Amino acid sequence: MPELVGNLLVAQSGGPTAVINASVAGVVLEAGKHECIEEIYGGLNGILGILNEDLIDLNDEKAKTIEGLKYTPAAALGTCRYKIDFTKKPENAARDMDRLFEVFQAHNIRFFFYIGGNDSQDTANKIHHEAIKRGYEMCVIGVPKTIDNDLPHTDHCPGFGSVVKYNAATVMEIALDVGAMATDDGACCLVEVMGRGAGWIAAGTVVAHRTEDDAPHIILVPEIALEEEAFLERVRATVERLKYCVVVVGEGVKNKQGEEIAADKSNLDAFGHPVLSGAADNLGKLITKKLGLKTRTVKLGYAQRAAGHYASSVDVQEAASCGAAAVRAAASGQSGFMVKIVRESDSPYRSSTELHPLGEIANVEHLIPRDWFTEDGFLPNEKFKDYIKPLIEGEVKVPTENGLPKYVVLERSPVEKKLAPRS
């Protein structure tokens, strides 16, 4: 087949991370090296913006801005949680697909990159198959992104190392604070972190636990059902020994009945999952009630995934590499794959990228292996520590202005629309 020539479209999807923009930078910088790629477009707000033909010309951005994307958190192109759902809404999904391919065709998009997590890789996979079905020549490559680190087949996901680095530093600082305040009454601080189905983010904070006395003293993850009695005993014993206890709580932690400790069933997100809040608050109340201990909670929420000021430079580099690898793959005619990270060695740490079929990625949730946790289920063990350590290495130099981080904002020069507005 003759080499495919045409325009590139990259879009971001799902929850932002500290390094998802680094992947865009990787795509743009690599794209410049390939003659088969003509225009470099960005789609605003993921699939949603593409449906609306909201494309911007990334070639119009200053080189400095593209470089600045490497340290700018959140999604510079905007993102969405919109899903093309052939199961629940087949008619809408079919209409959306028609519209997407009208947009692709109108702008001669031949290289499409979707940066996102499980749901987004599913979308990329559907678009890949649809392109084949329609006989529309286009190379579709997924770029992994998720703080949750729950994509299968890749050693880890861009975004994960940075959230762990920030959270672990935060837990370390909180522990200094709580420890300094700890007098005879004792104190317990619960830090709630993200992670609904998988506990990678919570477990990752174990990097701060370098000696037995270091926080976090307990880490609760959704994969391991909470044994209330054993948990309370562990808190009690820790406070007896150190006069304080720091617990990291993954937001999706469940009880023995499999119910989320913080699920709010009256509040559903766009995918129909219940919004979680308050796992740490609920456990804090339990500790106060059963042990008579003063508790405080911290809920890092969006702060943790947006903390560009304390991102991991390993993570930033890998995110950019994944973007670049995606472009190389597409430019060589490959489609229907996600870029994955392969760990070459732990020490010194080295990784490379490979491709993996999208069909084996989409909607599969990668959980923490049970044997990466201690038997009692309260702390990740050495296997986990060996895995996580290299991923938080290196600091990113974020320029500052008037004492605050100076992040870049895209000019967003619009690509002229060629279609009637979406009906």
Place this chain on the structure above:
Amino acid sequence: MPELVGNLLVAQSGGPTAVINASVAGVVLEAGKHECIEEIYGGLNGILGILNEDLIDLNDEKAKTIEGLKYTPAAALGTCRYKIDFTKKPENAARDMDRLFEVFQAHNIRFFFYIGGNDSQDTANKIHHEAIKRGYEMCVIGVPKTIDNDLPHTDHCPGFGSVVKYNAATVMEIALDVGAMATDDGACCLVEVMGRGAGWIAAGTVVAHRTEDDAPHIILVPEIALEEEAFLERVRATVERLKYCVVVVGEGVKNKQGEEIAADKSNLDAFGHPVLSGAADNLGKLITKKLGLKTRTVKLGYAQRAAGHYASSVDVQEAASCGAAAVRAAASGQSGFMVKIVRESDSPYRSSTELHPLGEIANVEHLIPRDWFTEDGFLPNEKFKDYIKPLIEGEVKVPTENGLPKYVVLERSPVEKKLAPRS
């Protein structure tokens, strides 16, 4: 009177900050320059440790450790919220005072420095007067410390600039995240920050609001009663305009009846104040109910006051200067004063230190002037901005090890006890 010669004792009290250890470094480094000061002791856990004769020898610490205190958050000597309360518990208070002076005398303490906020300055004042009453020659100087910035007479308090710098950077990052996710349904994120009586911390995040569209879009402080209708309308209008809204909520925000929106009257702290939690959660629920908007909350809690990794270098320098100024004052025979910061000029920013009588500091709460806020009460105005801007300037270089901040820990070489244990 002949020059006083003897030993120095420094202790830390109340909630830790990112720079309270810098004040200890300032004390220790300055003390080395004065011949009248013989031993340099630290009291563990504030007054509580002194009552227990838990003193450590700060001369035994490595010079590098003392230098490292400048970037190490939380209270390296430990702290307490113990109060010598002559009103509620006169007998205990009298017994405590006797014991304190036994300890001072046993260790020939002639220079006493207490680093803390309102309650701690009150304690320092009581000790100063007690020394006079007892004819015990000792110079007592208070060193200001509080993230709350609510001490009177000083331009601002060490600890305040750093919490604002970290919170403002965090709000800026959260806003990038929420803004990137904002599609047509709109979204509102509420960030709860510390500040029970005074709203300085919440108000400080206005440094991130450089254009009309920048977050925070609304800042709620305890000083200004929340007008529910006007607040909801402001959120609605902001979401209509930008598709998202970021609200910074001071934990102590009150309704028109003067009731704290988050007060938990069943949970009191050591001083009998109700523990606050959930102002942002409560307002989030209100917004969802009245405006049908999706809301998310972030509760930074202890993370904000312990965030040494993003401290203000102006703040660190001033905290150290206050410690040094306290030693100079005491060494020259002065007692019964707190060091205060005097602003010499805004641009370029310059400050100096002076002394202020402790009696005029203790238990007085300095609130934000009403005319430093816009008329509608939803954002601080230019007067506030001019005040806050210089205080967040400069980044502190924290060394790292394996990807995490490398903070120092004191050796805590104990001073031999000379008294029987406290009864």
